[in-house]
Amino acid sequence: MWAEPAPAPRGEPAPRRRVNGAAVDEALLLDAVLRQDLASFTAKTFHTVSPGTRYLDNWHVHLICEHLAACARGEITRLVINMPPRHLKSICVSVAWPAWLLGHDPSARIMAASYSRALSVKHAQDCRLVITAPWYRRLFPGVRLAPDQNEKHKFQTTARGHRIATSVGGTATGEGADVLVVDDPHNPRQALSPTMRQAALDWFDQTYSSRLDDKKRGVIVVVMQRLHERDLTGHLLAKGGWRHLCLPAEAEARTVIDFGAVRVVRAPGARLHPAREGAAEIARGKRELGSYAYAAQYQQRPAPVEGGVVKEAWFKRYAEPPADPRRIVQSWDTAHKAGELNDPSVCGTWAETETGYYLLEVVCRRMEYPALKRAARSLAGKWNPDAILIEDKASGQSLIQDLRAETKLPVIAVRPEADKLTRMSTVSPTIEAGRVFLPETAPWLNDYEAEMMSFPNSAHDDQVDMTSQFLKWAGARRPAGPRVRRL
Numbered sequence: 001m002w003a004e005p006a007p008a009p010r011g012e013p014a015p016r017r018r019v020n021g022a023a024v025d026e027a028l029l030l031d032a033v034l035r036q037d038l039a040s041f042t043a044k045t046f047h048t049v050s051p052g053t054r055y056l057d058n059w060h061v062h063l064i065c066e067h068l069a070a071c072a073r074g075e076i077t078r079l080v081i082n083m084p085p086r087h088l089k090s091i092c093v094s095v096a097w098p099a100w101l102l103g104h105d106p107s108a109r110i111m112a113a114s115y116s117r118a119l120s121v122k123h124a125q126d127c128r129l130v131i132t133a134p135w136y137r138r139l140f141p142g143v144r145l146a147p148d149q150n151e152k153h154k155f156q157t158t159a160r161g162h163r164i165a166t167s168v169g170g171t172a173t174g175e176g177a178d179v180l181v182v183d184d185p186h187n188p189r190q191a192l193s194p195t196m197r198q199a200a201l202d203w204f205d206q207t208y209s210s211r212l213d214d215k216k217r218g219v220i221v222v223v224m225q226r227l228h229e230r231d232l233t234g235h236l237l238a239k240g241g242w243r244h245l246c247l248p249a250e251a252e253a254r255t256v257i258d259f260g261a262v263r264v265v266r267a268p269g270a271r272l273h274p275a276r277e278g279a280a281e282i283a284r285g286k287r288e289l290g291s292y293a294y295a296a297q298y299q300q301r302p303a304p305v306e307g308g309v310v311k312e313a314w315f316k317r318y319a320e321p322p323a324d325p326r327r328i329v330q331s332w333d334t335a336h337k338a339g340e341l342n343d344p345s346v347c348g349t350w351a352e353t354e355t356g357y358y359l360l361e362v363v364c365r366r367m368e369y370p371a372l373k374r375a376a377r378s379l380a381g382k383w384n385p386d387a388i389l390i391e392d393k394a395s396g397q398s399l400i401q402d403l404r405a406e407t408k409l410p411v412i413a414v415r416p417e418a419d420k421l422t423r424m425s426t427v428s429p430t431i432e433a434g435r436v437f438l439p440e441t442a443p444w445l446n447d448y449e450a451e452m453m454s455f456p457n458s459a460h461d462d463q464v465d466m467t468s469q470f471l472k473w474a475g476a477r478r479p480a481g482p483r484v485r486r487l
Contacts, residue, residue: 031138031139034135034139035103035104035139035140037065038065038066038068038069038096038097038100039061039062039065039066041096041099041100042061042065042088042091042092042096042097043055043057043061044135045091045095045096045099045130046088046091046096048129048130048133048135049091049095049126049129049130056273056275056276058272058273058275058276059262059264060083060087060247060272060273061088061092062261062262063245063247063257063259063260063262063264064081064083064089064092064093064245065092065097066259066260066261066262067079067081067243067245067259067260068092068093068097068221069260070260071179071219071221072097072100072101072104072219074217074219076219076243077217077218077219077220078219078220078236078241078242078243079219079220079221079222079242079243079245080221080222080223080233080236080237080242080243080244080245081093081221081222081223081224081245081247082223082224082225082226082233082244082245082246082247082300083223083225083246083247083272083300084225084247084248084249084272084277084297084298084300085225085297086276086277087247087272087273087276089183089223089224090123090183090184090223091126092223093181093183093221093223094112094114094123094126094127094181094183094223095123095126095127095130096130097181098110098112098127098163098179098181099127099130099131099136101179102131102140102143102157102161102163103136103139103140103143104140105161106140106142106143106144106157106158106159106161107157107159107160107161108161108178108179109161109162109176109177109178109179109213110161110162110163110164110177110178110179110180110181111163111164111166111175111176111177111179111180111181111211112124112163112164112165112166112180112181112182112183113165113166113167113168113170113180113181113182113183113185113208114167114168114182114183114184114185115167115168115184115185115186115187115190115200116167116187117153117165117166117167117170119167119183119184120153120165120166120167120183121152121153121165123165123183124152124153124154124155124163124164124165125152127163128145128150128155128163131143131145131155132145142159143157143159144157144158145157145158146158149162152165153165153166164177168182168185168186168200168203168204169199169200169203171207175211176211176212176213177211177212177213177218178212178213178214178217178218178219179218179219179220179221180208180209180211180212180218180219180220180221181220181221181222181223182204182208182220182221182222182223182224182232183223183224184223184224184225185200185204185222185224185231185232186200186224186227186228186231186232187227188227188293188297189418189422191227191228191231192227192228192418192419192421192422192425193418193419193421193422194419194421195419197228197230197231200232201232201235204232204235222236225296225297225298225300226296226297226300226301226302227296227297227302228296228302229302231302234302246300247272247300248272248298248299248300248301249271249272249277249282249285249298249299250269250270250271250272250282250298250299251266251267251268251269251270252268252299252301253268254266254267254268282298285298287429287433288429289429290428290429290432290433291432292309292425292428292432293425293429309421309424309425309428309455309456310424310428310431310452310453310455311432311453312449312453314431314432314434314436315431315436315437315438315449316356316434316435316436316437316438317437317438317439317440318358318437318438318439318440319439319440321351321358321360321439322351322353322358325351325352325353325358326352326353326354327351327352327385327386327387328349328350328351328352328360328383328384328385328386329349329350329352329385329386329387329388329389329470329473329474330347330348330349330350330379330380330383330385330387330388330389331347331348331350331389331466331467331469331470331473332345332346332347332376332388332389332390332391332396332399332466333345333346333391333396333462333463333465333466333469334372334390334391334394334395334396334399335366335394335395335462343460343461343462344364344365344366344367344460344462345364345365345366345367345372345375345395345462346362346363346364346462346463346465346466347362347363347375347376347379347466348361348362348463348466348467348470349361349362349379349383349385350470350474352474355435355437356434356435356436356437357430357435357436357437357470357471357474358437359436359437359438359439359448359467360383360439361383361442361444362442362444362447362448362463362466363375363379363444364444364447364448364462364463369395369398369399372395372399373399373402373403376388376390376399376403377403377407377409380407380409385409385410386410387410387412387473388403388409388410388411388412389412389414389469389470389473390403390411390412390413390414391414391416391465391469392413392414392415392416393415393416396413397413400413412473414469414473416465416469420456420461420464420465420468421456423465423468423469423472424455424456424464424467424468426468426472427467427468427471427472427475430471430475431471436471447463448463451463451464452464452467
């Protein structure tokens with residue numbers, strides 16, 4: 001790891017050391033290292049964009065830099081890097097590397113994209129901060145920014161090189177590049193949406209990849225955490241022709257890494273960067289994300305979504321319902337029509353306690369609107385709920401209006417966000433953590449379990465929607481005070 005030389009006292013010459021018998025100025029030696037060694041340059045970049053934050057050097061940074069240096073030499077033209085979040089991927093690929101490329105060739109043209117324009121612009125601003133730093137100007141005095149093209153999303157050198165920031169879905173009309181960078185093309189919500197995920201893939205295939213000025217020698221680097229088996233990484237690897245650098249948070253088998261100057265053997269269970277994320281942090285990540293998301297984002301091994309969102313073993317069981325719950329909540333998912341082939345309307349009644357959420361009853365029935373309204377009033381009378389959650393769409397909108405107008409029931413309109421798969425994936429860690437309890441026996445239990453465990457392949461998903469609606473609402477609220485039951 002590089003280190004700043006100690007400043008010489010005023011009036012005294014800079015420290016010098018002897019190399020091959022000759023005295024060498026340490027500051028000049030350090031500058032030479034920073035010019036040639038991308039890993040050292042990356043460490044220096046980190047201190048510039050994150051002043052006051054301790055830099056923790058690790059072999060994986062050197063390995064990434066070895067691959068990027070090979071890209072700069074033209075030895076690799078298509079590279080996919082998969083690694084966990086918060087392991088310096090953007091500093092390495094989107095900030096330090098473009099600045100280093102421009103230092104060696106001020107006419108280099110670089111374009112970088114992320115899932116959001118704001119994130120992409122931030123990386124561009126960090127890169128510009130490096131290029132304008134005194135130490136960078138000392139290393140690469142030939143790099144000067146053109147005053148007439150120095151914006152947040154684009155800066156240009158006087159040699160007509162540039163770094164352009166765009167976003168997934170952006171057009172970058174009329175712009176070209178020698179190097180294309182894609183840094184996190186999906187966020188977790190987008191990756192779980194088939195429509196948004198496919199839109200990102202189409203953008204890459206039909207728009208972004210065509211921005212290369214030289215199709216033979218141009219370089220494309222994609223760096224991301226895995227989020228879905230059919231995310232951009234899965235899409236590109238299925239096509240073939242891409243070098244794949246995969247860095248899971250924990251080695252799942254003995255792995256020998258030998259590339260460039262990096263020689264590492266990872267034993268099974270070895271952590272990628274223990275000084276940054278040790279055993280306690282890894283365990284917390286597993287609990288907070290759930291095994292499905294952890295396998296993708298940290299292990300770079302997204303499991304197939306089919307049947308993998310919720311596992312039967314995650315549910316706890318109860319023989320008797322809680323005697324004094326904090327509150328009783330009913331969650332409704334209402335259908336459009338009552339036909340046999342249409343989805344049913346579902347009401348789940350839940351009890352919230354200090355230990356978790358108990359599903360007390362599920363009513364799943366196809367019914368026309370008048371019967372639906374009668375059922376809502378009847379079930380409210382049976383359970384005396386503290387809140388009645390009703391999805392604010394289709395027949396649910398009429399039910400919300402009528403119950404509010406005709407009764408004093410505690411009706412809460414819930415506007416669904418994102419798609420069904422995203423909503424369930426968001427709350428599945430609560431189930432995996434053992435905070436959702438099902439009865440040992442109940443007439444409705446088999447149907448509920450079958451739908452939950454087969455989602456998203458089940459014929460109907462109304463009980464899934466009812467469950468995710470409640471868990472999201474309950475998880476976003478502080479515990480209620482002691483419940484006083486009305487007799």
